[in-house]
Amino acid sequence: MVWGTIIAAYLFLAGLSAGAFLTSSYAARKYPDAKTVRIVGRLISPIFMGIGLLLLIVDAEAGLKDPLRFIYLFTNFSSVMTIGTYFISFFMMAAAYIALMELLKKDTNKIVEYVGIVFAVATAIYTGFLIGVIGAVPLWNTAILPILFVVSAFSTGIAGTMIGSAILDKKVIHQVMSIKKIHLTLLISEIFLIFTMFLITSSTNESAAQSVSLLLSGEYSTLFWIGLIVIGLMVPISIEALELWNSSKFHQSQAGIEVAASGFQGITSTLITESAVLAGGFILRYLLLAAAVPVIFL
Protein backbone atom coordinates (compact mmCIF):
# COMPACT_ATOMS: atom_id res chain seq x y z
CA MET A 1 0.00 0.00 0.00
CA VAL A 2 1.60 3.21 -1.19
CA TRP A 3 -1.24 5.10 0.40
CA GLY A 4 -2.11 3.44 3.69
CA THR A 5 -4.16 3.90 6.83
CA ILE A 6 -3.18 7.55 7.30
CA ILE A 7 -4.54 8.52 3.89
CA ALA A 8 -7.67 6.41 4.47
CA ALA A 9 -8.19 8.32 7.73
CA TYR A 10 -7.67 11.63 5.93
CA LEU A 11 -10.19 10.78 3.19
CA PHE A 12 -12.63 9.73 5.90
CA LEU A 13 -12.16 12.88 8.00
CA ALA A 14 -12.41 15.21 4.99
CA GLY A 15 -15.69 13.55 4.02
CA LEU A 16 -16.98 13.62 7.60
CA SER A 17 -16.11 17.31 7.90
CA ALA A 18 -17.81 18.25 4.64
CA GLY A 19 -20.85 16.15 5.56
CA ALA A 20 -21.12 17.71 9.02
CA PHE A 21 -21.05 21.18 7.49
CA LEU A 22 -23.85 20.29 5.09
CA THR A 23 -25.85 18.67 7.91
CA SER A 24 -25.57 21.77 10.06
CA SER A 25 -26.63 24.04 7.21
CA TYR A 26 -29.59 21.80 6.49
CA ALA A 27 -30.58 21.66 10.17
CA ALA A 28 -30.26 25.44 10.50
CA ARG A 29 -32.88 25.90 7.78
CA LYS A 30 -35.20 22.99 8.34
CA TYR A 31 -35.15 22.88 12.15
CA PRO A 32 -34.39 26.34 13.57
CA ASP A 33 -35.30 24.95 17.01
CA ALA A 34 -32.84 22.07 16.89
CA LYS A 35 -29.96 24.37 17.71
CA THR A 36 -27.76 21.59 19.10
CA VAL A 37 -27.59 19.83 15.73
CA ARG A 38 -26.59 23.06 13.99
CA ILE A 39 -23.99 23.97 16.60
CA VAL A 40 -22.43 20.50 16.78
CA GLY A 41 -22.20 20.22 12.98
CA ARG A 42 -20.63 23.65 12.67
CA LEU A 43 -18.07 23.02 15.41
CA ILE A 44 -16.92 19.51 14.46
CA SER A 45 -16.58 20.39 10.79
CA PRO A 46 -13.38 22.49 10.94
CA ILE A 47 -12.01 20.35 13.80
CA PHE A 48 -12.12 17.09 11.85
CA MET A 49 -10.87 18.74 8.66
CA GLY A 50 -7.97 20.12 10.69
CA ILE A 51 -7.12 16.70 12.10
CA GLY A 52 -7.28 15.27 8.57
CA LEU A 53 -4.90 17.91 7.27
CA LEU A 54 -2.46 17.24 10.11
CA LEU A 55 -2.48 13.57 9.12
CA LEU A 56 -1.69 14.55 5.52
CA ILE A 57 1.23 16.67 6.65
CA VAL A 58 2.59 13.80 8.76
CA ASP A 59 2.27 11.41 5.81
CA ALA A 60 4.07 13.77 3.41
CA GLU A 61 7.54 13.09 4.80
CA ALA A 62 9.50 15.44 2.57
CA GLY A 63 7.13 18.32 3.26
CA LEU A 64 7.12 17.61 6.98
CA LYS A 65 10.89 18.07 7.01
CA ASP A 66 10.68 21.28 4.97
CA PRO A 67 7.21 22.79 5.52
CA LEU A 68 7.71 25.76 3.21
CA ARG A 69 7.40 23.31 0.33
CA PHE A 70 3.68 22.97 0.98
CA ILE A 71 3.30 26.36 -0.77
CA TYR A 72 4.04 24.55 -4.05
CA LEU A 73 0.82 22.56 -3.53
CA PHE A 74 -1.00 25.47 -5.13
CA THR A 75 0.98 25.41 -8.37
CA ASN A 76 -0.04 22.54 -10.69
CA PHE A 77 -3.56 23.04 -11.99
CA SER A 78 -3.52 19.75 -13.88
CA SER A 79 -3.29 17.90 -10.55
CA VAL A 80 -6.48 17.01 -8.70
CA MET A 81 -4.48 17.40 -5.50
CA THR A 82 -3.78 21.06 -6.29
CA ILE A 83 -7.44 21.68 -7.12
CA GLY A 84 -8.38 19.90 -3.89
CA THR A 85 -5.95 22.11 -1.97
CA TYR A 86 -7.87 25.17 -3.19
CA PHE A 87 -11.23 23.57 -2.36
CA ILE A 88 -10.09 22.65 1.14
CA SER A 89 -8.59 26.08 1.74
CA PHE A 90 -11.83 27.86 0.89
CA PHE A 91 -13.92 25.29 2.76
CA MET A 92 -11.70 25.48 5.83
CA MET A 93 -11.84 29.28 5.92
CA ALA A 94 -15.63 29.30 5.63
CA ALA A 95 -16.10 26.47 8.16
CA ALA A 96 -13.72 28.08 10.66
CA TYR A 97 -15.49 31.43 10.33
CA ILE A 98 -18.93 29.87 10.82
CA ALA A 99 -17.69 27.89 13.85
CA LEU A 100 -16.17 31.04 15.33
CA MET A 101 -19.41 33.00 14.88
CA GLU A 102 -21.27 30.12 16.54
CA LEU A 103 -18.89 30.23 19.51
CA LEU A 104 -19.26 34.00 19.76
CA LYS A 105 -23.05 33.58 19.42
CA LYS A 106 -23.13 36.03 16.53
CA ASP A 107 -25.13 35.87 13.32
CA THR A 108 -23.30 34.29 10.44
CA ASN A 109 -22.79 35.94 7.10
CA LYS A 110 -25.13 34.14 4.70
CA ILE A 111 -22.78 34.48 1.73
CA VAL A 112 -19.91 32.87 3.65
CA GLU A 113 -22.21 30.01 4.56
CA TYR A 114 -23.24 29.48 0.93
CA VAL A 115 -19.58 29.55 -0.10
CA GLY A 116 -18.99 26.99 2.65
CA ILE A 117 -21.76 24.76 1.31
CA VAL A 118 -20.37 24.88 -2.24
CA PHE A 119 -16.83 24.08 -1.11
CA ALA A 120 -18.01 21.39 1.32
CA VAL A 121 -19.59 19.59 -1.63
CA ALA A 122 -16.45 20.25 -3.70
CA THR A 123 -14.25 18.84 -0.92
CA ALA A 124 -16.34 15.68 -0.65
CA ILE A 125 -16.31 15.16 -4.43
CA TYR A 126 -12.61 15.89 -4.76
CA THR A 127 -11.66 13.08 -2.37
CA GLY A 128 -13.30 10.75 -4.88
CA PHE A 129 -11.67 12.40 -7.90
CA LEU A 130 -8.28 12.30 -6.19
CA ILE A 131 -8.07 8.55 -6.49
CA GLY A 132 -10.65 8.24 -9.28
CA VAL A 133 -8.36 9.81 -11.89
CA ILE A 134 -5.63 7.24 -11.29
CA GLY A 135 -5.64 5.17 -14.47
CA ALA A 136 -3.07 2.83 -12.95
CA VAL A 137 -5.64 1.49 -10.46
CA PRO A 138 -8.75 0.26 -12.29
CA LEU A 139 -10.73 -0.31 -9.08
CA TRP A 140 -10.61 3.44 -8.44
CA ASN A 141 -10.78 4.55 -12.05
CA THR A 142 -14.55 4.56 -12.31
CA ALA A 143 -17.18 7.27 -12.50
CA ILE A 144 -19.09 5.75 -9.60
CA LEU A 145 -16.33 6.26 -7.05
CA PRO A 146 -16.74 10.05 -6.61
CA ILE A 147 -20.50 9.57 -6.21
CA LEU A 148 -19.95 6.83 -3.65
CA PHE A 149 -17.54 9.10 -1.76
CA VAL A 150 -20.01 11.99 -1.70
CA VAL A 151 -22.82 9.76 -0.45
CA SER A 152 -20.55 8.26 2.19
CA ALA A 153 -19.22 11.71 3.16
CA PHE A 154 -22.69 13.09 3.75
CA SER A 155 -23.66 9.94 5.64
CA THR A 156 -20.63 10.04 7.96
CA GLY A 157 -21.19 13.79 8.42
CA ILE A 158 -24.73 13.15 9.60
CA ALA A 159 -23.45 10.38 11.87
CA GLY A 160 -20.78 12.55 13.50
CA THR A 161 -23.22 15.41 14.00
CA MET A 162 -25.92 13.13 15.45
CA ILE A 163 -23.56 11.48 17.95
CA GLY A 164 -22.44 14.85 19.26
CA SER A 165 -26.02 16.14 19.38
CA ALA A 166 -27.31 13.02 21.15
CA ILE A 167 -24.71 13.34 23.89
CA LEU A 168 -25.46 17.03 24.43
CA ASP A 169 -29.23 16.94 24.08
CA LYS A 170 -31.31 13.77 24.34
CA LYS A 171 -34.41 15.33 22.88
CA VAL A 172 -33.04 16.94 19.80
CA ILE A 173 -32.33 13.75 17.86
CA HIS A 174 -35.98 12.76 18.02
CA GLN A 175 -36.88 16.12 16.56
CA VAL A 176 -34.94 15.87 13.31
CA MET A 177 -36.68 12.94 11.66
CA SER A 178 -36.08 14.13 8.10
CA ILE A 179 -32.32 13.92 8.71
CA LYS A 180 -32.82 10.31 9.67
CA LYS A 181 -34.79 9.75 6.47
CA ILE A 182 -32.02 11.30 4.39
CA HIS A 183 -29.54 9.18 6.27
CA LEU A 184 -31.42 5.98 5.56
CA THR A 185 -31.65 6.85 1.87
CA LEU A 186 -27.91 7.53 1.74
CA LEU A 187 -27.03 4.24 3.42
CA ILE A 188 -29.21 2.24 1.05
CA SER A 189 -27.72 4.09 -1.95
CA GLU A 190 -24.27 3.28 -0.65
CA ILE A 191 -24.89 -0.47 -0.78
CA PHE A 192 -26.27 -0.08 -4.28
CA LEU A 193 -23.29 2.03 -5.42
CA ILE A 194 -20.72 -0.35 -3.93
CA PHE A 195 -22.16 -3.36 -5.72
CA THR A 196 -22.69 -1.47 -8.98
CA MET A 197 -19.10 -0.35 -8.91
CA PHE A 198 -17.78 -3.82 -8.16
CA LEU A 199 -19.95 -5.58 -10.69
CA ILE A 200 -19.23 -3.23 -13.58
CA THR A 201 -15.53 -2.54 -13.07
CA SER A 202 -14.68 -6.14 -12.34
CA SER A 203 -16.21 -7.27 -15.60
CA THR A 204 -14.28 -4.74 -17.66
CA ASN A 205 -10.81 -5.10 -16.27
CA GLU A 206 -8.53 -7.84 -15.01
CA SER A 207 -6.88 -5.79 -12.24
CA ALA A 208 -10.23 -4.50 -11.02
CA ALA A 209 -11.53 -8.06 -10.98
CA GLN A 210 -8.57 -9.00 -8.77
CA SER A 211 -9.30 -6.07 -6.46
CA VAL A 212 -12.94 -7.05 -6.20
CA SER A 213 -12.14 -10.67 -5.44
CA LEU A 214 -9.68 -9.52 -2.74
CA LEU A 215 -12.63 -7.75 -1.14
CA LEU A 216 -15.42 -10.22 -1.72
CA SER A 217 -13.62 -13.48 -1.07
CA GLY A 218 -9.93 -12.82 -0.51
CA GLU A 219 -7.62 -11.22 2.00
CA TYR A 220 -10.02 -8.40 2.95
CA SER A 221 -13.30 -10.32 2.79
CA THR A 222 -13.86 -10.46 6.57
CA LEU A 223 -13.39 -6.73 6.92
CA PHE A 224 -15.56 -6.13 3.86
CA TRP A 225 -18.50 -8.34 4.80
CA ILE A 226 -18.49 -7.94 8.59
CA GLY A 227 -16.98 -4.46 8.92
CA LEU A 228 -18.43 -2.60 5.96
CA ILE A 229 -21.56 -4.45 4.88
CA VAL A 230 -22.91 -5.74 8.21
CA ILE A 231 -21.67 -3.21 10.77
CA GLY A 232 -21.24 -0.17 8.54
CA LEU A 233 -24.40 -0.53 6.48
CA MET A 234 -26.87 -3.27 7.46
CA VAL A 235 -26.93 -2.53 11.21
CA PRO A 236 -27.54 1.22 10.79
CA ILE A 237 -30.04 0.62 7.98
CA SER A 238 -32.04 -1.77 10.19
CA ILE A 239 -32.04 0.39 13.30
CA GLU A 240 -32.74 3.59 11.38
CA ALA A 241 -35.62 1.93 9.50
CA LEU A 242 -37.13 0.63 12.76
CA GLU A 243 -36.84 4.05 14.38
CA LEU A 244 -38.56 5.72 11.45
CA TRP A 245 -41.24 3.01 11.42
CA ASN A 246 -41.92 3.57 15.12
CA SER A 247 -41.88 7.33 14.92
CA SER A 248 -44.41 7.32 12.10
CA LYS A 249 -46.91 5.73 14.48
CA PHE A 250 -47.36 8.82 16.58
CA HIS A 251 -47.62 12.45 15.63
CA GLN A 252 -44.58 14.56 16.12
CA SER A 253 -45.49 16.60 19.20
CA GLN A 254 -43.43 18.06 22.00
CA ALA A 255 -44.85 15.42 24.35
CA GLY A 256 -44.08 12.65 21.88
CA ILE A 257 -40.49 13.80 21.62
CA GLU A 258 -40.23 13.87 25.42
CA VAL A 259 -41.58 10.34 25.57
CA ALA A 260 -39.23 9.08 22.90
CA ALA A 261 -36.23 10.71 24.54
CA SER A 262 -37.00 9.39 27.98
CA GLY A 263 -38.02 6.02 26.59
CA PHE A 264 -36.03 2.89 26.98
CA GLN A 265 -34.23 3.51 23.70
CA GLY A 266 -33.22 7.06 24.60
CA ILE A 267 -30.03 7.79 22.74
CA THR A 268 -28.59 4.27 22.75
CA SER A 269 -29.88 3.37 19.32
CA THR A 270 -28.57 6.63 17.88
CA LEU A 271 -25.15 6.09 19.41
CA ILE A 272 -24.97 2.53 18.06
CA THR A 273 -26.24 3.44 14.60
CA GLU A 274 -24.05 6.46 14.10
CA SER A 275 -20.87 4.85 15.49
CA ALA A 276 -21.46 1.97 13.10
CA VAL A 277 -21.81 4.42 10.21
CA LEU A 278 -18.55 6.13 11.18
CA ALA A 279 -16.74 2.78 11.40
CA GLY A 280 -18.16 1.83 8.01
CA GLY A 281 -17.08 5.12 6.45
CA PHE A 282 -13.50 4.59 7.52
CA ILE A 283 -13.48 0.91 6.56
CA LEU A 284 -14.82 1.76 3.07
CA ARG A 285 -11.90 4.07 2.39
CA TYR A 286 -9.36 1.77 3.96
CA LEU A 287 -10.56 -1.17 1.88
CA LEU A 288 -10.52 0.80 -1.37
CA LEU A 289 -6.91 1.80 -0.74
CA ALA A 290 -5.87 -1.65 0.48
CA ALA A 291 -7.42 -3.55 -2.43
CA ALA A 292 -5.88 -1.29 -5.08
CA VAL A 293 -4.38 -3.74 -7.55
CA PRO A 294 -2.45 -1.77 -10.18
CA VAL A 295 -2.63 -2.50 -13.92
CA ILE A 296 -0.53 -5.53 -14.76
CA PHE A 297 1.92 -4.10 -17.27
CA LEU A 298 3.94 -7.16 -18.30
Place this chain on the structure above:
Amino acid sequence: MARYGMVIDTRKCVGCYACRVSCQMQNELPVEESYIKFYEKETGVFPNVKNEIIPVQCQHCEDAPCVSVCPTKATYTTKEGIVLVDSDKCIGCKYCMVACHYGARTQDHNTGVVEKCRFCAELVAEGKQPACVSTCISNARIFGDLDDPNSEVSKAIIKMNAQPLRPDLGKAKIYYVR
Protein backbone atom coordinates in the same frame (compact mmCIF):
# COMPACT_ATOMS: atom_id res chain seq x y z
CA MET B 1 16.93 19.04 -29.49
CA ALA B 2 17.45 15.44 -28.65
CA ARG B 3 14.63 13.29 -27.34
CA TYR B 4 16.21 10.56 -25.35
CA GLY B 5 15.04 7.00 -25.24
CA MET B 6 16.30 3.48 -24.68
CA VAL B 7 16.03 -0.02 -26.05
CA ILE B 8 16.22 -3.00 -23.70
CA ASP B 9 16.75 -6.32 -25.44
CA THR B 10 15.35 -8.91 -23.05
CA ARG B 11 16.68 -11.70 -25.28
CA LYS B 12 20.18 -10.56 -24.32
CA CYS B 13 19.47 -9.81 -20.66
CA VAL B 14 20.88 -12.48 -18.36
CA GLY B 15 19.59 -10.96 -15.15
CA CYS B 16 23.03 -10.24 -13.69
CA TYR B 17 21.85 -7.05 -11.95
CA ALA B 18 24.94 -5.14 -13.09
CA CYS B 19 22.72 -2.31 -14.38
CA ARG B 20 20.97 -2.12 -11.07
CA VAL B 21 24.19 -2.03 -9.06
CA SER B 22 25.77 0.62 -11.27
CA CYS B 23 22.56 2.64 -11.01
CA GLN B 24 22.67 2.39 -7.24
CA MET B 25 26.29 3.54 -7.25
CA GLN B 26 25.63 6.41 -9.66
CA ASN B 27 22.68 7.60 -7.58
CA GLU B 28 24.24 6.79 -4.19
CA LEU B 29 21.36 4.55 -3.25
CA PRO B 30 21.34 2.20 -0.27
CA VAL B 31 21.29 -1.54 -0.98
CA GLU B 32 17.57 -1.92 -0.42
CA GLU B 33 16.61 0.89 -2.78
CA SER B 34 16.87 0.82 -6.51
CA TYR B 35 15.41 2.41 -9.60
CA ILE B 36 15.52 -0.78 -11.67
CA LYS B 37 13.24 -3.68 -10.81
CA PHE B 38 13.49 -7.14 -12.32
CA TYR B 39 10.49 -9.17 -13.36
CA GLU B 40 10.38 -12.71 -14.68
CA LYS B 41 7.71 -13.84 -17.07
CA GLU B 42 7.11 -17.29 -18.44
CA THR B 43 5.11 -17.60 -21.64
CA GLY B 44 4.05 -20.46 -23.85
CA VAL B 45 3.01 -24.04 -23.17
CA PHE B 46 5.40 -26.86 -22.37
CA PRO B 47 7.64 -27.80 -24.15
CA ASN B 48 7.65 -24.50 -26.01
CA VAL B 49 8.19 -22.12 -23.13
CA LYS B 50 10.08 -18.87 -22.96
CA ASN B 51 11.37 -17.37 -19.75
CA GLU B 52 12.02 -13.66 -19.92
CA ILE B 53 13.85 -11.45 -17.50
CA ILE B 54 12.48 -7.95 -17.84
CA PRO B 55 14.25 -5.03 -16.17
CA VAL B 56 11.75 -2.23 -15.55
CA GLN B 57 12.52 1.34 -14.61
CA CYS B 58 10.96 4.74 -15.26
CA GLN B 59 9.70 4.61 -18.85
CA HIS B 60 10.00 8.41 -19.27
CA CYS B 61 6.48 8.61 -20.68
CA GLU B 62 5.83 11.56 -23.01
CA ASP B 63 2.42 12.09 -21.45
CA ALA B 64 3.60 11.01 -18.00
CA PRO B 65 0.78 10.64 -15.45
CA CYS B 66 3.28 11.39 -12.65
CA VAL B 67 3.92 14.84 -14.16
CA SER B 68 0.26 15.73 -14.44
CA VAL B 69 -0.71 14.51 -10.95
CA CYS B 70 2.25 16.03 -9.07
CA PRO B 71 0.65 18.90 -7.12
CA THR B 72 3.90 20.81 -6.59
CA LYS B 73 5.40 20.56 -10.08
CA ALA B 74 8.33 18.72 -8.50
CA THR B 75 8.11 16.15 -11.29
CA TYR B 76 8.67 17.61 -14.73
CA THR B 77 9.81 16.64 -18.21
CA THR B 78 12.98 18.26 -19.55
CA LYS B 79 13.30 19.57 -23.10
CA GLU B 80 15.16 16.36 -23.90
CA GLY B 81 12.16 14.31 -22.76
CA ILE B 82 13.72 13.07 -19.51
CA VAL B 83 11.28 12.93 -16.59
CA LEU B 84 12.97 14.36 -13.48
CA VAL B 85 12.12 15.12 -9.87
CA ASP B 86 13.11 18.45 -8.33
CA SER B 87 14.00 17.21 -4.85
CA ASP B 88 13.58 20.73 -3.42
CA LYS B 89 9.92 20.85 -4.41
CA CYS B 90 8.77 17.30 -3.60
CA ILE B 91 6.61 17.06 -0.49
CA GLY B 92 6.50 13.25 -0.52
CA CYS B 93 2.74 12.96 -1.02
CA LYS B 94 3.32 9.82 -3.12
CA TYR B 95 0.60 10.75 -5.63
CA CYS B 96 3.11 10.08 -8.44
CA MET B 97 3.86 6.63 -7.01
CA VAL B 98 0.16 5.82 -7.04
CA ALA B 99 -0.23 7.16 -10.59
CA CYS B 100 2.78 5.39 -12.17
CA HIS B 101 1.69 2.44 -14.30
CA TYR B 102 5.06 0.75 -13.93
CA GLY B 103 5.61 1.03 -10.18
CA ALA B 104 8.88 2.70 -11.11
CA ARG B 105 9.13 5.16 -8.23
CA THR B 106 10.53 4.73 -4.74
CA GLN B 107 10.61 6.98 -1.72
CA ASP B 108 13.92 7.88 -0.13
CA HIS B 109 13.17 7.48 3.55
CA ASN B 110 15.95 9.80 4.65
CA THR B 111 14.58 12.80 2.83
CA GLY B 112 11.00 11.65 2.15
CA VAL B 113 11.48 12.64 -1.50
CA VAL B 114 10.19 10.30 -4.20
CA GLU B 115 12.84 9.37 -6.75
CA LYS B 116 13.31 7.19 -9.79
CA CYS B 117 15.45 6.55 -12.88
CA ARG B 118 16.65 9.88 -14.32
CA PHE B 119 18.36 8.47 -17.43
CA CYS B 120 21.51 9.66 -15.60
CA ALA B 121 20.77 13.19 -16.83
CA GLU B 122 24.09 14.56 -15.53
CA LEU B 123 26.14 11.94 -17.41
CA VAL B 124 24.07 12.40 -20.57
CA ALA B 125 24.68 16.17 -20.37
CA GLU B 126 28.42 15.39 -20.54
CA GLY B 127 27.85 13.28 -23.62
CA LYS B 128 28.20 10.01 -21.73
CA GLN B 129 25.86 7.03 -21.56
CA PRO B 130 23.63 6.29 -18.56
CA ALA B 131 25.33 4.03 -16.01
CA CYS B 132 23.06 1.05 -16.68
CA VAL B 133 23.84 1.21 -20.40
CA SER B 134 27.60 1.49 -20.15
CA THR B 135 27.79 -1.26 -17.56
CA CYS B 136 25.54 -3.84 -19.25
CA ILE B 137 27.64 -6.94 -19.86
CA SER B 138 25.63 -8.21 -22.82
CA ASN B 139 24.90 -4.90 -24.53
CA ALA B 140 21.22 -5.46 -23.91
CA ARG B 141 20.72 -1.72 -23.46
CA ILE B 142 21.01 0.95 -26.13
CA PHE B 143 20.50 4.65 -25.33
CA GLY B 144 20.25 7.67 -27.59
CA ASP B 145 18.20 10.18 -29.53
CA LEU B 146 14.84 8.86 -30.71
CA ASP B 147 14.38 11.84 -33.06
CA ASP B 148 17.60 11.15 -34.95
CA PRO B 149 16.91 8.39 -37.47
CA ASN B 150 20.61 7.62 -37.69
CA SER B 151 21.13 7.10 -33.95
CA GLU B 152 21.93 3.61 -32.76
CA VAL B 153 18.76 3.51 -30.68
CA SER B 154 16.47 4.52 -33.57
CA LYS B 155 18.04 1.97 -35.87
CA ALA B 156 17.74 -0.75 -33.23
CA ILE B 157 14.04 0.00 -32.68
CA ILE B 158 13.33 -0.42 -36.38
CA LYS B 159 15.65 -3.37 -36.93
CA MET B 160 14.38 -5.40 -33.98
CA ASN B 161 10.82 -4.05 -34.00
CA ALA B 162 11.16 -2.92 -30.40
CA GLN B 163 7.90 -1.96 -28.67
CA PRO B 164 7.06 -0.16 -25.45
CA LEU B 165 5.96 -2.50 -22.64
CA ARG B 166 2.37 -1.43 -22.98
CA PRO B 167 1.73 1.06 -25.80
CA ASP B 168 -1.87 1.38 -24.60
CA LEU B 169 -0.70 2.85 -21.28
CA GLY B 170 0.97 5.91 -22.79
CA LYS B 171 3.91 6.94 -24.93
CA ALA B 172 6.87 5.37 -23.15
CA LYS B 173 10.44 6.11 -24.25
CA ILE B 174 11.88 2.75 -23.30
CA TYR B 175 11.39 0.15 -26.02
CA TYR B 176 11.65 -3.56 -25.36
CA VAL B 177 12.76 -6.37 -27.63
CA ARG B 178 11.00 -9.49 -26.40
